[in-house]
Structures are given as structure tokens and as C-alpha cells.
Amino acid sequence: MTNTPIAARRSHTRTHHGDTFADPYEWLREKDSPEVLAHLEAENSYTDARTAHLEGLRETLFEEIKGRVQETDLSVPSRRGDWWYYSRSEEGSQYGIQCRAAAAPDDWTPPVLEPGVAVPGEEILLDGNVEAEGHEFFSLGAFDVSDDATKLLWAPDYEGDELYTIKVRDLVSGMTLEDEIPNTGGGFFTPDGSAIVYTTRDDAWRPDTLWLHRLGTPVADDVKLFHEPDERFWLGAGITRSRRYLVIGIGSSITSEEYLVDLQGEITAEPQLVWPRTEGVEYSLEHAVVGGEDRLYILHNQDALDFELVSVAASDPQGPRRVVMPHEPGRRILDVDCFRDHAVVGFRREGLERIGLLDYPTDAVEEIGFDEPLFSAWPSGNPEWHAPYLRLTYTSFVTPSTVYDLDLTTQERVLRKQQPVLGGYDPAEYDQERRWALAADGTNVPISLVWKKSFGVPGDDVRPVHLYGYGSYEHSIDPGFSVARLSELDRGVIFAVAHVRGGGEMGRNWYEDGKLLNKRNTFTDFVACAEHLIASGVTSAERMVAEGGSAGGLLMGAVANLAPSRFAGILASVPFVDALTSILDPSLPLTVIEWDEWGDPLHNPDVYAYMKTYTPYENVQDGVAYPPILAMTSINDTRVLYVEPAKWVARLREAGAQDVLLKCEMAAGHGGVSGRYNAWRERAFELAWMLDALGLA
Template sequence: MKTLLAALFLSASAVATAGAQTSAPATLPQPPVAAKKPHEVKTPFGAVRQDEYYWLRDDTRKNPEMLAYLTAENAYADRMLAPARPLAETLYRETIGRIKQDDSTVPSRTRGYLYYARFDTGANYTILARKADSGGTEEILLDQPKMAEGKGFFQIGDWEVSMDNRYLAYAEDTVGRRQYTLRIKDLKTGALLPDTIGNMDGGAVWSADGRTLFYVDKDPVTLLSKRIKAHVIGTPASSDRVVYEEKDDSFYIGVGRTSDDKFICIVMESTVSNEARCAPAADPTRFTLLAPREREFKYSADHVGNRWIIRTNWNAKNYKLMSVGDGNAARGRAAWKDLVPHSDTVFIENFQPFTGFLAIEERAGGNKRVRILTDAGKSSPVQADEPAYAMSLSGNSEVDTPWVRYTYDSLVTPTTTYETNVKTGERRTLKVQPVPGYDPSRYVTERVWATARDGTRIPVSLVYAKGFRKDGSAALFQQAYGSYGSSTDPRFSPVNPSLLDRGMVYAIAHIRGGQEMGRGWYDDGHLLNKKNSFTDFIDVTRYLVDQGYARKGRVAAMGGSAGGLLMGAVANMAPQDYGVIVAQVPFVDVVTTMLDASIPLTTNEYDEWGNPADKRYYDYMLSYSPYDNVTAQAYPALYVGTGLWDSQVQYYEPAKWVARLRARKTGNNPLVFRVNMEAGHGGKSGRFERYRQQSEWMAFALTTLKVD
């Protein structure tokens, strides 16, 4: 391997081969040159594409030639980023200086205990603890700093305490591939039980007697959630009973408990359909179907008292709430009754039932808010004073209470946790996230509306320092996601003041493909409408430049995962509009990935992107796939990041994209590729590590845009 690595470095420092980008000045290091090896990618209907970098795929992640190439890319990135390293360190110090190091969460009460997580000063991970709500000493459940010692990656996926408060089940990942190991701790003795279950999803649910755990078993190759199994404490994992097995590979499955703890529910969900099967937690032997799956029919259900509350799109594009009593639940949706009707302008995103009322998360005008609806029919939206904000229900672990807890964020306002009393109207502040040295009065947030090329008005959330002048000279940092119906809310970040204090504007483009403006917003940004996401982003940039928020070309764009697909498409379609593009764990090889059902998550994604086995979808996806549309043109400066163990977007997608960009792009703008060899989709674990990684690409962007 050393010989191969040395040879690769020699080729990297040699003159670029014919067809590669224009040579950079002699003083700059030369990038690695990936070998080209002929490979055909075929479709079921006969189309053939050449993929000269397909060899970079190695599912074992042990191929010496592939690892040498990634190592060389990291070495090249180190050299290219060296001039920006002092700024990166400054940005990192500024960011962590705004983080209260010995912080803790607001305690949440569950079955007589107050649960919370706390950071010790300097720690990367929290200590999970509880106290009896009647008083007493702290009981440490998970000492994550100690558990993470000596590990390159560490993450607790989820944890669950048994109904009798005796046992703690938790899921642990030490690779970053989201293949968790389930462990059980006896909270009475503090000892770990010998019970260990591997290759499971991130969470588990206890039966009412605290002796049986229901968990999701994953396919070891595709990483699809395939089976719900039941594990009885003290028995070997090999004897775990299969409770449910999903045959349709387009569905994810999960297991959870209703808000009142009375039922355990198995949920199967695809992009356009789902179903739920529930059993009493006291006797989880027979799971009853609430409503059968049907294409374009979605619902989710929760239970409190003697009724089920159901959120559904049944004759309701923006969703509505319905209810059914326990005695009629077996009749299916024929027995469901309208509770909150459909609205053309308000999208119901989530809800939580309490005894005597409902708390509803809904979207209106691009903002996410909370509304309270009593059983008597009184409706009360929670008010906000800023033009762009986000509210979320949070920490409501018990239903027999008049208090509803929620968080409030904006690009200016740090996360604030409130609770309001439904009976009295009293509101109290439980916590304002401390941000040392930060003064919100120094910043301004705005909501503007950019007109897309087809006439659609796109909401944009902005923040900048007070006194900012729209004279067309500033630098802009623009971010978006725009896929899966996932909305990008304007939430506070301790990172942003470092941009704003340097005169930059920060913008979130709420492009189609999310659900900021309702379900139709998503429908207009996926499948055969996917290009709307890309053109929306570009049109937002041009609008902000035209309005004087930034100078043309002095714009940094950033997106990750499916947002990385957005970055790849934008780089191909409008490279002249951006000075720098940051693409983290980008999904850029759309067609090849979607043709291969063995790649993790592919089959779940057919209703998001289309199945390229169908020529209509193949042609459309091929027309925007970033990897397939790299051309001989001048691209902006690019920072691309990936994780070798990524389970969501495999490392070889960005690796191939970078290799092809290096071979075809013209000009001298830098392209750096940072490969995290010990992490997956979310990068390195730990609260400070992610800010250190973020500071690297931020410094690259600021240096490129000449931001002091």
C-alpha cells in the first residue's frame, strides 16, 4: 500500500493528463489524478453509460488502490487549505466561545423521574441522568464521555427506560454507519446485562411488564429496516421472535409507543403510503391493522384516553386530523370522523394529544407554529413577533397535564423553551439557550419573497448585522435542502454571528421539494418536477443580488446530502453565479445509484426520485444528475466532504464526482475533497468536532470570497 500511495502522489504532482483541467500555477500543489477504468452501466431497457470511475466503489472499504486515492485527496486538501487554517481556527474559537460548556437540557418528567442531559466543561458528549421528582441525588444512566473514550466515532441512537423504571435499553454506534448495537443496563445494580443485539435500527420499545423489547432488525447489505423482532431479557438474540416482516423494499418500518403508553405500534412508511399495526403494551402479542396501505394514502395515529387521533391526507392534500373511538377502531377509516378540517393555506405537520386537548404543529406563510385545540373546540395559535421563525413541540412526555412545552427559534433568537397552561393561559420561560457574548439586538432577520422563473414566489429567510447596507457589495452565504418534504427552518446557530460580524448576509432559500408552503410545495419539487428545486435556488440567488444583498459571484452556496445534489446541479447549471460551493455528503450519482437495488436505501427512494428502470424517469434523472452532467466549463471553487462509512450517501458518489470534475473542468478555481475516514453521514461525532469540521469549509468559503 505504501508503494501504491507513493505512486499516486507522484501522479498527483505530475502534469495533468490530456483532457484534464487547465494547469494551476506552479506554486500550487497538483491534485491527485484518479485512474480511468472502462465500465458500462446498463439499464433494463438497454441504455448504456460509461462510468470510468466506477472502480472507486468498494463495499468492503478495503481496496488498497481506492484507499490510497482517498488518502491522497486528504493530503491534497491539507495542503490547499493550509493558508486558511488560521482563519478556520479563529472561526472555531469564536463558535465554541458562544457555547455554554457546562450546559444541560430542561428536565422532562416521566413516571416519577426527571430526565435530562448535561455537558461537563470541555466534554464532547453529554451525560444522561435522572433524579426522582420528589428529590434525591442524581443517577447517571449513560456516561457518554467515558463510553466514547478511545473510539474514533461514538453515538447513542436512542434510549428507552422500561415502564417499571428498572431497565435502560440503548442503541450504540461506534462506526458511523447507523448499524446500531442494542444494550441493556440494569438501573438497580448499574450492571450491563449480557443481552446484546447487533445490526439494529436506532431505537427500541419496552412492553408494559419491562421484560420484552421490540426493535427493528436491518438487512446487513441494503441496511433497509426489514423486521420487527421481540427480545426477552435473559434469552439469546438468536431466539428473538419475528413479530413482523416487511416484504416491500420501498417501505421503511419502525416501532414506537403511543403518547399514553397504552399501545405499541409498528409503522410501515414509504414516500406515498403507510400503515400502522398496534397492540396493547400490556399484551403485545396481536397487532391490529388500523388502516391498510393504499398508494397516495398516508396517515399517522396516536392514542389518548379512549380514542385514536389520526393525521391523514385522505381527501386532504395539506392533511387534516380525524378521530375514532376505541370501540370503532377495528372498522378502519370508514369509522374515522373529521376533527380538524383540511385547509388550502395551512399544512398540518404534526400533533400531540393530551387529556382534554391537542397540540398541533402547522405551517403557514412559510413559518412553523404551534396551535392548541381543546376538546371543547377552542383554538388558540401561539403568537410570534418575528417575520421568520420556527416553533416545535418538545419534551411533552406525559399527557395528563395542562402544560404544553415547545421551543421557539429564529435566525436572531437563540432556542427558547416555553410552556403554556391550556387552562389558565399562563406562559412561562423554562430556558433561553445561553450564548456567551451574543447580543441579539445587533442583528436583523427578514422574510423576503423571490420570484422564480415560472412565477412562483419563494420564501427566503435572511439575517444580517444591524447597519447593513444593501449596496450590492456584500458577500452572501445561501443554504437550502429541498427534498423529501423536509423543511429547512430558520433556527439559531452559534456559527452565524461569525459570518454576520464580517459583513456577510446569511440566507435560507425555502425551495420547492420541502414542505414550508404545504404538501404541494413538495409535489412541485420531486420526481418529474425535481428541477424546480434547482432553478428555485438559482433564482433566489439572482433575486438577492438584484436587490443589493450581495454582489454577483460573491455568493457561497451550501447543501448536504440531498442538498448536496442541489449543489451539484447548481454547479452545472449556473456556475457563474457562485464564488464557492460547499457540498457535504452529496447525492450526486443519481442514476447509477437508483439503478442498483443493493445500495442502501435505493428501493425506498423510487417515489422520491423515480425508478430509472422506467425510461421516462431515466431520461429525466440523467438530465440533471450532477455526475452525468459535468462538462468542460469553469466551475466555482468547490469544497466536497464525505464519510467513508456513510450509510445514506455512499462515499464513492462524491469521490467519483470529484474525479470527473478534476478531469473535465476548466480554469484554476480550487477543488478540495475532504474524506472523513472514521465517520458516516453526519461526520465526526461530538459537539465540538462538528464545529471544527464546519470551520474548515467556512474558512475556505470566506477566503475564496475575500471576506476579512
């Protein structure tokens, strides 16, 4: 057995607001240090040795996942202009292949493509497998075809650090142009296809500048379209579906501001401010033409906690507002997509996403209904300003991803494709439901459960449970199907999601009650969900594992300190476990932007004191019997640096934790390894570890 890696303790302190904290493992931050790299490699070797007994199970799980996936497959084609665009995969290939085929005039019925059967007239636009050759990591950050369908833009990342190099190909000649733009956040063509709009980042990895690159000119001559100097705000851009406006969006977690450039004029014209930024007011816009007038449909939260939808004249956006969907407490309006003859509104009610069709003349919203009690549905693949169909994607914990086209004339819902699940999967053999846990302050916290029926109803007897949580940034963990999860369910595991405060499942208040100086609610809600499952006879502490990633990894670290005896194991992926150190340092990637979510401990002593009560690294307790912990990270992660779990694991071992593992991918970023087979193997590794912790290995 490889010896347990023990990180050296080296004197290092930080002092803020009169408080001095000793941080003996801060030296692990030196990413390029041979000593640090050697330590990470030793951690990987140790993890390999400690999990060697699971090699057979890992291979079994990988083959189960692989065996349920139709490896040679195609997406449902989506029409844009005179072409059908789609992606396909081939057995044995890690990455997707982006393709197109010519469309017949006025034909909006997507061709039925058969896996493994050659598509007549197919044109391969980009083969990810070719692009990835010679690289350990590959990710595509942007993919765009010019409106005239003659040029392709794509932006690969070969490191995992989310810095992309824009490349351009002439689709007529097949030649790659000399217009190569490195270190971008991605980009897109202008409507006339003569130029590229792209973003770059500052030293803190914040998208802060918007540029215009005219094809055929040196990158050094690119025109700066916009710059956002405030370190709290990020910048993004896009073109309205109508192709009329360039929209420049500036945003923080709680405040936004948008500008328009009318593309009927020069794209380099001075951007028009829509609404001036007001601290705490968020808004976003879409362009529509109603009664021959250019209108902006603006979703905002000014005096409207769960948001309101209004319409204003595009020529006078700060003028009179017409309320389209009024604020309604408990109905969180999420987004609006405008088309020529209608709009689609996404909103959340009773913990679930909903979709409604908005009629321009009457402002009436007709909800699109679905049958299952727990589900997710959203518009997808609708690039055209005018089309007779609305493309929808639907899924649940038991229903594989399903693509529908809604006929906007007849309201008929046409099934285009359902994700194939091989091996005889029958959704009728599984069930899902929502239960409620009572938090310490009297709040009811929803828990979603999914299980295989043949093992009985949850609560009939004590069963193994895999409890997942996130709870930050108003991000909701909505019902969704997972092929890999079937390997758990078929072994009798109940998969559960704790919809804790800090997420957005129950409206904007749910988010507000789990951030800043309310952040501890996120952690205590998760513990309350675990205790509810134990008290109701669904499981026991010895038969429950917990999982969370990124900000959900912070949740895992906090829960490990709050309730170590409640879990048989804790899996923390790219975990934000050294949060106070990171949020105190504005030179680190994205730190200043994060102050709206967590508070500013650098300048506010109350925030500092509050964060120090829950950040996992500072609160590891000596002599506590921690459950087995597996921390997963990636060396090129720019969102949660590898050093956070590395320090956390070192501190846990120092405190006496007996079974703590760190696995660091040495060629990946925040999203983990690239390539579908690699991702399946990584998930098989995690599942095998959790099943072992549950006594099912």
C-alpha cells in the same frame, strides 16, 4: 504543494433503455480496496495542503464558536414518573451526560440547575464520554428508561453506519445485563419493562423486521412481531403516550399503513390493521380517551392534499370518521400529539410552523402566538400522559433556542431557559426578514435573510452572501439560531436560505412541484433566488457562496452545472451527486425506497431520461469555468456513499475544473464527525473555506 490526485480512468459502462453511459470512475466504489483507500487519503492530503493557508483562520473560528458556548451546561429537566431527567455537558468533554434526580410528589416545576453546581441526588445514567473511550466515532441511537425506572436501554454506534448495538443496565444494582443485541435500528422497553422491542435491517439497510426480546433469554429466541417484505417500505414502531398501544408503522415516501397491538393483552397478539394501505395515501395516528371512549386521532391526506385530522373509535378504526380539523388548502397539518385532556396540533401556514391546542369536546384549535415575523416552535420533552404544563421550544434566526412551559390552566407561558450565548451576544444587533424571488415559471420563491445591522440593510450595497438550500423530501429549512453562523454575520456576511420547491415550506404542493418529473424546479428555483439577490443589489456573483448537504448536495451539483458563473464557491456536504447510478441499483442501501421521491429509472425510460438531464455527475461539462468547489463526505456513510463525491470530483477535474477539493472523514457517517469539539472544528474548516471564497479570509 501536494500533487493533484488524478483518478485513473477504467473502462466501465452501464446500459439502460438503449442508452449506454461510460463511467470510468466507478472503480472507486470498492471501499475495501487498498487503492481506493490510498486515493481517498491522497485527496485528504491534497485538501490539507490547498487549505493550509487557512489554518490560522480555522483556529480563530473554532475559538469563536467555542467561546460563545457555555461548555458546562444543563438542559431543562423533564419529568417522567417520579424522576426529573436531564442532560448536561462539561467543559472539555465531547459528549453529553444523561442524568436524573428524584422528583417530589406532585411537583411539576422543574428544578433550576446551575452549570457547574452539583445537583443534589443526581444519578448518572449514561456518560457518553465513557462510552466513546477508545473509539474514533460514537453516536447514540436509542436511549430509554423502563416505566418502573429500574432499567436503562442504550444503543451505541461506533462506526457511523447507523447500525446500533442495544445494551441494558440494571439501575438498582448498576450491573450491565447480558442482553446485548447487535446490528439493530434501535429499540425501546415494553411498558412492563420485561422485554425490548427493536428493529433490524435487510441487506439494503432498510428497517424491515420488528422483534421482541424478553430480558434474560438468548437473542436467538427472540420473537418476530412483524415483517415488511415490500422493498419500497420501511418499518418503525413506538408506544402511544397513553402506554396503551404498540403502534407498528409501515411507510414509503407517499404511502403508509399502521397496525395496533393492545398492550392490555399479549404483545405477541396479531396486530390490528388500522387502515389498509392505499397507494398515495399517508396517515399517522395517536391514541386519546374522549368521554370515556378510546379514540384514534388520525392525520391523513386521502382527498386532502394538505392533510385532514379525523377521529375514529379505536375498536373500529375503519368505521365512521369524525372530522376534527378539515382540509384547508394552504394549511399543511404536520402532526398531532395526544395527551389525557387535550391534544397539540402542529401545522404550517404562510411558510411557518404553528402550534395549536386542540380541545377534545369542541374540536376547537387555539393557536399559540409568537411575536417575531420568522420563527420556529414545537412541543418538546412531554413524555407524560397527564401534566399541567406543555413544554415548548422556540427559536428564530436571531433568538437562541428557548424553552417554555405553557401552563394549561392559566395559559401563562413560563420561561425555563434560553440557550446562553457568551461574548456579549445581543439579538437586537441582528435582523431577519423574508424576500421573494420570481422563478422562470412565475412562481414566487421565498428567501429568508439574516444579517448584522451595523453593516446596513441588504441591498444598500453589495455584500457577501452565504446562500443555503435543500429542497427534497418535503423537508423545510425553518428559522433557527446558530452560534457558528455568528462568525459569518460579524464579518458582514448575509446568511440566506432559498426555500426552493421540493421542500415543505409552502404546503404539500410545494413538495409535489419539486419531486419526480418536477425535480428540476428545485434547481432552477435556487438559481432564481441567487439571481434575485444579485439583481436587487444585495450581492454579486463574485461575492456569493452556495451550500447544501445530502439531497441539498445534489442541489449544489446541479446548480454548479446550471449556473457556474453565479457563485464564488460551492460547498457540498455528503452530496448525492451520482444519483442516477444509485437509483438504478436496487441492491444499494435504501435505493428502492427512494423511487417514490425521484422516480424509478430502472423500469421507466421517461424517468431515466429526465434524471439524466440533471444528475450532477453525468452533466459535468468540459471546458466550463467552475467555481471553487469543496465536497465533504464520510467513508461509512450508508445514505450517500462516499463514492458519489469521489467520482464527481474526479470528473470535475477531468473536465478542467481548477479548484476542486474532497475531504473524506475516515471514521464517520452521514452526519459527519462525532463529538461537539470535532463538529465545531469541522464547521470551522467549512466556514474558513467559504470566507476565503468570499475574499474575507
